[in-house]
Amino acid sequence: MMEWETVIGLEIHAQLATKSKIFSGSATAYGAPPNAQANLVDLGYPGVLPVLNREAVRMAVKFGLAIEAEVARRSVFARKNYFYPDLPKGYQISQYELPVVAKGHLDIVLEDGTHKRIGITRAHLEEDAGKSLHEGLPGLTGIDLNRAGTPLLEIVSEPDLRSAKEAVAYMKKVHTLVRYLEICDGNMQEGSFRCDANVSVRRRGAEKFGTRAEIKNLNSFRFVEKAINHEVARQIELLESGGQVVQETRLYDPDRGETRSMRSKEEANDYRYFPDPDLLPLELDEAFIAGVRGELPELPDQKAARFASQYGLSAYDAGVLTASRELGDFYEAVVREVPAEAKLAANWVMGDLAARLNAENLEITGSRLSPIRLAGLLMRLADGTISGKIAKDLFELMWTTGRDADALIGEKGLRQITDTGAIERAIEEVMAKNPGQLADYRAGKDRLLGFFVGQVMKATGGKANPAQLNELLKKKLAG
Amino acid sequence: MSLNRADIEAIARLARLSLREEEVPALVDGLSRILGLVAQLDAADTRGIEPMAHPLPGLAQRLRADVVTETDQHERYQANAPRVEGGLYLVPKVIE
Numbered sequence: 002m003m004e005w006e007t008v009i010g011l012e013i014h015a016q017l018a019t020k021s022k023i024f025s026g027s028a029t030a031y032g033a034p035p036n037a038q039a040n041l042v043d044l045g046y047p048g049v050l051p052v053l054n055r056e057a058v059r060m061a062v063k064f065g066l067a068i069e070a071e072v073a074r075r076s077v078f079a080r081k082n083y084f085y086p087d088l089p090k091g092y093q094i095s096q097y098e099l100p101v102v103a104k105g106h107l108d109i110v111l112e113d114g115t116h117k118r119i120g121i122t123r124a125h126l127e128e129d130a131g132k133s134l135h136e137g138l139p140g141l142t143g144i145d146l147n148r149a150g151t152p153l154l155e156i157v158s159e160p161d162l163r164s165a166k167e168a169v170a171y172m173k174k175v176h177t178l179v180r181y182l183e184i185c186d187g188n189m190q191e192g193s194f195r196c197d198a199n200v201s202v203r204r205r206g207a208e209k210f211g212t213r214a215e216i217k218n219l220n221s222f223r224f225v226e227k228a229i230n231h232e233v234a235r236q237i238e239l240l241e242s243g244g245q246v247v248q249e250t251r252l253y254d255p256d257r258g259e260t261r262s263m264r265s266k267e268e269a270n271d272y273r274y275f276p277d278p279d280l281l282p283l284e285l286d287e288a289f290i291a292g293v294r295g296e297l298p299e300l301p302d303q304k305a306a307r308f309a310s311q312y313g314l315s316a317y318d319a320g321v322l323t324a325s326r327e328l329g330d331f332y333e334a335v336v337r338e339v340p341a342e343a344k345l346a347a348n349w350v351m352g353d354l355a356a357r358l359n360a361e362n363l364e365i366t367g368s369r370l371s372p373i374r375l376a377g378l379l380m381r382l383a384d385g386t387i388s389g390k391i392a393k394d395l396f397e398l399m400w401t402t403g404r405d406a407d408a409l410i411g412e413k414g415l416r417q418i419t420d421t422g423a424i425e426r427a428i429e430e431v432m433a434k435n436p437g438q439l440a441d442y443r444a445g446k447d448r449l450l451g452f453f454v455g456q457v458m459k460a461t462g463g464k465a466n467p468a469q470l471n472e473l474l475k476k477k478l479a480g
Numbered sequence: 481m482s483l484n485r486a487d488i489e490a491i492a493r494l495a496r497l498s499l500r501e502e503e504v505p506a507l508v509d510g511l512s513r514i515l516g517l518v519a520q521l522d523a524a525d526t527r528g529i530e531p532m533a534h535p536l537p538g539l540a541q542r543l544r545a546d547v548v549t550e551t552d553q554h555e556r557y558q559a560n561a562p563r564v565e566g567g568l569y570l571v572p573k574v575i576e
Contacts, residue, residue: 019546026549035567036554044557056546077533078541084496086571099533134568135575142575143568271494276533284540 005202005240007233008210009162013175015154015185016129016193017060023128023152024051024094031191039131039146045090050279053078057152058283060184061101061126062293064154067182067300068121070105072290078126078280081272086144087131095155097274100125101283107178108302109170110320119171120159129153148192154184160199160210165229169222172196177301181326195220200232201246211236212246216253216260228253232260304329312336312343321351328365331372338376342383349379353396369400377406386410388417390463419466421473424457427465428477431456442478453478483512 022029025042042049065072079097102124108116131146156175162168176194179185187194201213216232219225231253236246251260299307301323308319308329323329328350335346354375358368378399382392387410398409410416418424431453432439442449453474458465488507492499499507554567563570 021546021548021550026544026547028548028550034552036558036569037552037567038550039554039557040550041557052544053541054546055543058543082494086569086574133574135573138565138570140573141563141570142573143565143570145568271490273494278534280534281536281539281541282533 004205005233005237006205006207007164007229008160008201008203008213009165009168009229010160010199011156011158011162011168011172011196012199013156013158013172013194013196014129015156015175015179015187017057017152017154017184018186019054019056019060019152021054022150023054023057023126025150027150029151031188031193033147035143035145036147039149043089043146043150051094051277053280053283054152057126058101058285059289059293060152060182061124061154062285062290063182063184063297064124064156064179065102065105066290066294066297067178068102068105068107068124070102070121070124072285073099073101073103074285075099076101076125076283078277078283079274080277081127081274083270083272085130085133086142087133087146087149089131089146089149093128093130094277094280095127095274096125099282101285107171107174109167109174111170112166114316117161117167119161119167122157122159124154124156127153127155154179160201165226165233168198168229169226172222172225174301177324181298181301183298189220189222192220196225198225198229198232200229200236202233202236202240211240212248214246214248214260215250217250217263219253224253224255227255227258228260231258235260298326308332312347314344314347318347318351322347325365331365331368334372335376335379338373339379339383342379345379345383346376349375349396353393357396357400369403370396374399374405381406381410385419385466386417387415388464388467390458390467391415391417394463414462415464417466418461418464419469421469424461424465424470424473425477427457427460428453428470428474431460432477439478443480450474450478483508483515 027040028038077099080092081095082092100123105121108118129148129151131149134143180187196219198216199213201211203211216228250263252263253260304323305319322332332350336343381387558564561569
């Protein structure tokens with residue numbers, strides 16, 4: 002296996018979050034009844050003309066600026082010709098020779114923590130096709146054209162990715178970025194963000210790329226990884242048994258965990274691109290581009306770097322907390338309340354809160370604990386009012402009751418016991434009840450310290466200050 | 481520029497045209513002559529000339545505001561569709 006090198010390039014399709022379609026005034030909302038959002042332009046009726054949506058252009062430019070790409074002052078729409086029932090005009094309006102965005106890049110973090118720069122060849126505007134439904138209609142295909150004409154940004158990477166893991170890291174990075182930029186909702190289940198993977202293998206050290214296969218329509222990070230790994234294994238096996246990889250389109254079947262040839266055609270695709278005579282060249286002036294530049298938010302990498310320096314977080318923690326804009330905002334809202342406890346806040350947001358959200362399949366925006374409530378808990382933990390163990394119980398209580406920390410601490414008597422006398426009394430009771438263990442401990446069984454800590458904690462309802470308890474207990478046990 | 485029979489068959493396939501055997505020779509000849517006519521352009525010196533993407537010089541694409549202006553009229557649009565069910569257009573099965 003080691004003598005083969007994998008080469009991957011991704012074509013990511015991001016549906017742009019416009020209200021209306023790229024060339025018509027139809028709505029783009031997901032989930033409408035079939036064909037309720039397909040008008041004469043989308044349906045390709047004779048005599049209609051496409052008119053370009055300014056917002057779609059603005060979003061494409063925004064992406065281009067965010068990846069430090071060249072934003073074309075002049076770009077051209079072209080027709081990509083092919084026949085399929087969900088493509089009413091018989092061509093897709095896309096961009097070919099002159100895309101709106103070219104030559105950008107994004108940095109990904111590899112597993113060992115090093116950074117790798119991935120080139121982005123281009124990003125161009127195009128229209129989505131409709132949907133074909135094959136189920137429940139014997140011998141027929143149902144066509145829903147609501148999606149036809151939805152604006153897409155196709156983001157094409159250089160063949161810079163060397164493993165399925167790198168491909169996933171890059172795809173996640175693009176996903177994070179388009180959501181930061183608010184140009185795509187990133188909903189992969191609904192198909193708002195999906196990708197095709199071009200995969201080939203070559204002997205390590207070889208200069209020429211191997212023949213590639215294109216895996217179509219991968220709509221989850223997990224499928225991207227699995228499909229690429231399967232395809233790489235298939236190609237290596239083929240080559241090692243003396244066969245050859247055929248340049249073709251393949252489909253990933255998640256149920257069987259394999260890719261299979263999609264079109265049994267020998268004829269190469271021939272899309273006969275030509276400039277769309279219905280659309281004039283798209284020309285952008287400096288004021289337009291400057292306007293978009295002015296709207297750029299703090300980008301994920303910038304935010305992560307700021308988090309690391311401003312809050313003293315590790316690069317890893319800063320990366321996790323900036324994975325989405327909402328998560329970063331939540332974290333900062335917590336830290337605003339407890340500025341001295343930035344690291345503690347990070348641990349809780351990435352730890353107990355993340356685990357709870359995960360268990361309930363919620364996004365950070367669905368958290369039942371507001372940043373202020375969480376900060377209230379952290380404040381009491383930091384000032385010693387409650388112990389770390391009680392804090393975890395309190396967190397659960399707050400989550401289920403929706404009440405604030407101080408109210409629950411008062412009502413449930415969760416305040417930590419820091420009164421030396423009270424702790425000593427509890428220790429003495431435990432010692433009196435366990436003479437056997439006490440004798441063993443004094444005879445040298447140090448491990449029994451944990452037993453005594455547990456017993457005293459139990460006796461105090463978990464509220465004894467752990468540091469004090471440890472110190473006092475050791476003293477008392479020593480006799 | 482001269483086309484052969486295989487070219488014509490490939491073009492017909494891409495355009496989803498079904499040709500009768502006896503139509504092919506006339507198309508080979510006719511399309512070849514059209515290409516020959518256009519090929520005269522190849523003689524023009526285009527060095528330093530920016531390719532045009534549209535015959536209207538000096539005009540750029542107008543942009544429209546992102547506003548939904550259309551309402552659901554699928555029943556009207558589907559009145560002339562051969563087959564419709566539950567709002568879907570029905571076509572012969574296209575998956576392999």
